[in-house]
Amino acid sequence: MKRLYFRETPPAEYLDPRRASAFRRRLLRWYLDNRRVLPWRDTPTPYRVWISEIMLQQTQVGTVLPYYDRFLQRFPDIPSLARASESDVLQRWAGLGYYGRARRLHQAARILWPARQGKFPEEYEAVLALPGIGPYTAGAICSIAYNQPRPVVDGNIRRVLVRLLRIGGKVREGFFWDQMTALLPPNQASSFNQAMMELGAMVCTPHRPQCGSCPVARVCRALESGNPSRVPVKHPRGSRPVHLLVLLLEKEGRVLLASSGKPGFIPGAWGLPCRVLADAASAESEAARLIREITGRAVSPVPLPPFRHAITHRRITVHPFGSTAEPTTVQGGGYQWVNRKRGKDRVLSSLFRKALEAGAGAGA
Structure with a gap:
């Protein structure tokens, strides 16, 4: 336009x-x-x-x-x-x-x-x-x-x-x-x-x-x-609120990364498994569903402290979740286990880096 x-x-x-x-x-x-x-x-x-x-x-x-x-x-x-x-x-x-x-x-x-x-x-x-x-x-x-x-x-x-x-x-x-x-x-x-x-x-x-x-x-x-x-006359553009679920799944000291081809993924080569939420209230149930889709197991999600992240005209509230049990398998391709330090180097998005830091601080 x-x-x-x-x-x-x-x-x-x-x-x-x-x-x-x-x-x-x-x-x-x-x-x-x-x-x-x-x-x-x-x-x-x-x-x-x-x-x-x-x-x-x-x-x-x-x-x-x-x-x-x-x-x-x-x-x-x-x-x-x-x-x-x-x-x-x-x-x-x-x-x-x-x-x-x-x-x-x-x-x-x-x-x-x-x-x-x-x-x-x-x-x-x-x-x-x-x-x-x-x-x-x-x-x-x-x-x-x-x-x-x-x-x-x-x-x-x-x-x-x-x-x-x-x-x-x-x-x-x-x-x-x-x-x-x-x-x-x-x-x-x-x-x-x-x-x-x-x-x-x-x-x-x-x-x-x-x-x-x-x-x-x-x-x-x-x-x-x-x-x-x-001058010019200001026409305020409201920033759009977004709620984003992010998973921090760990296995033997390694964290699970997802490729950019996964649905709902924020563009970048590698990141954490994530999903855009309809609202904050659905975060825990969607976390359980996404864990089940990835691992094939029904495991209770563990909520980690949410945080805010801003991208042009978007106010993103990130809802990170861990898991009560370590995954044994991963369903399908497009995932990779890497140690935390290497994972932080591989992840491009500053949002995902913040999530990794939040998880480390919370002991996830």
């Missing part, structure tokens, strides 16, 4: 040439003097920019930095990434979440390795055709790495434009792309696009924008209105 924003004036009145020129000049000067030192900016090769942009999807810069360095140490180029196994790629991604990003990154590398001898394409259409890459990511790679005049629009840039133009009614997503195309200086696309992202991330923030230190405050219509923090 296309994102809609609000506007008060006709689109023809939005882009004033004088303000646009002043905006570009002041923004670029500020960016060159104040930009953050980031590893993908030091050496903006197409590969490094690509990895950073995929990692930054739905993840903040501060979180990405240590994972980016670790990933690049293991996979410094497309050939090394293409030759790696999926499990190795997922292991290096462990903790970042949204593991589909890592899988699609790996798929794209395997396409580029034989087809282009490991060279990243320069053509926008070829970049856009790769798995996991949409218009924003393709535009970011082509503009930042190749300085091609390709616009980009993300959440930070939308917010900057909404405030710059004081948009207060509905406007289609294409409007923002049109504005970025019009604002983009043809020979400085790399710096300009990064400057827009930087302005939204560091100055024109969602809450309490730093208007006193904003380089483009003089041309901002929202600031002229006297209350830029109220």
